Amino acid sequence: MQCWTDLGQVPRDLGPSVVTIGNFDGVHRGHRTVLGRMVATARSHGWRAVAVTFDPHPSRVHRPESAPELLTGTADRLELLAETGLDGVLVLRYTLELARTTPEDFVREVLVEGLGARRVVVGHDVRFGRDNAGDLGTMVDLGRRYGFDVDALDDVHGDRPGPRRWSSTWVRELLAEGDVAGAAEILGRPHRVRGVVVHGDARGRELGFPTANLGRTEGMVPADGVYAGWMRRVGRDEGLADGYLPVAVSIGTNPTFDGVERRVEAHVPDRTDLDLYDEEVVVELVDRLRPTERFDSVEALVAQMAVDVARTRELLAGGPLVLGPLAGD
Incomplete structure (x- = not known):
């Protein structure tokens, strides 16, 4: 698995790709199930499977006094992500400047121009861009505009009693x-x-x-x-x-x-x-x-x-x- 910490490090001929976005703290079974499906889709099309994540965790930038304790540091998170079969991970440095990026600019600059996304995999509750203004509907609209499909996945639940999802x-x-x-x-x-x-x-x-x-x-x-x-x-x-x-x-x-x-x-x-x-x-x-x-x-x-x-x-x-x-x- 390749790891990039800046869009300038991503090979220009990387795409087409299947891309997902998340913090992936702990890389738990819910994450692994989603990433496994994404990798399978990429393989079936001859595309690359790429995850976009952030360091530090956004909560540590926006609310450091109440940020949750992380399950994994960056080294373990990348090691565990590599085990899912991903071709690459883009680790974006999370700053207030990045947080001010509009949903469209983020999608265009990172997903489309940077990673050559043909399909984007997200959860129904996805939020992205400045003030978390982007949601699933936004992503679908931008997909139509920039030429990629959107897969909205349901929550993945475990075997324990009750409706609680793995998290x-x-x-x-x-x-x-x-x-x-x-x-x-x-x-x-x-x-x-x-x-x-x-x-x-x-x-x-x-x-x-x-x-x-x-x-x-x-x-x-x-x-x-x-x-x-x-x-x-x-x-x-x-x-x-x-x-x-x-x-x-x-x-x-x-x-x-x-x-x-x-x-x-x-x-x-x-x-x-x-x-x-x-x-x-x-x-x-x-x-x-x-x-x-x-x-x-x-x-x-x-x-x-x-x-x-x-x-x-x-x-x-x-x-x-x-x-x-x-x-x-």
Whole structure:
């Protein structure tokens, strides 16, 4: 998949193409279903499949004080988009200047002249252009004027009871509760947090459970607790030894030691030989073992950590979680 951060980088002979627009935070199963159908349409016509997205998220520009925590950073979003089979992604820098672009100018400059769109795939609730003045009717009218068709797709719903559609908002709610297994149902994969391993206070090593402490993270950090998951070392082949490791993950402030800084710490069971400092890693959270607790003694904490590690081995014995394919994927 090619990635462009400016229209000037897009090959002039890219088109014809099928194009969709969105933030794609988390690249959840709803996104993947739409993108999968779009890719299939593009292949059947011999066209290119291209997504247009934005960085930073528009909410961080318009209402930074109330912007939602993002499920994925840019690196993970692009990695996940590439897995859908897209030919290209145009990542537009979202600014107030871009926000002032009229709906027609956006369609003409980006979709038509920039990407050679022959078909544009959007949801029924699409809004675009200055003051969100453009809607589905606007897109259809502009399609007639500039020579592209518009596919308006219905919301994609999951298997859980009720009419709620798969959405990034729903995933955030589940993560805020620590329900990473529920979030995985909507994402189609375990939720991931990315960061560089930094030096901590070495307390885990002293207790017999050395941990990789993630520095500044990308990806929403779920509720405090202890989780079972997998750690991928970025830049290493997952098929090679030590590239993909089972981990017991602690998220919280270490209340037993009166900690105040919220941390993400990953322990690799049965391994004391790993040197992960300064490495970028991706931690995938499979299931929550328990909430964070304050223990009356270090001995009680160590005993519980042993139980957590044993449970982690149990949960991950079958290997990484792989969810089944989706219709349209």
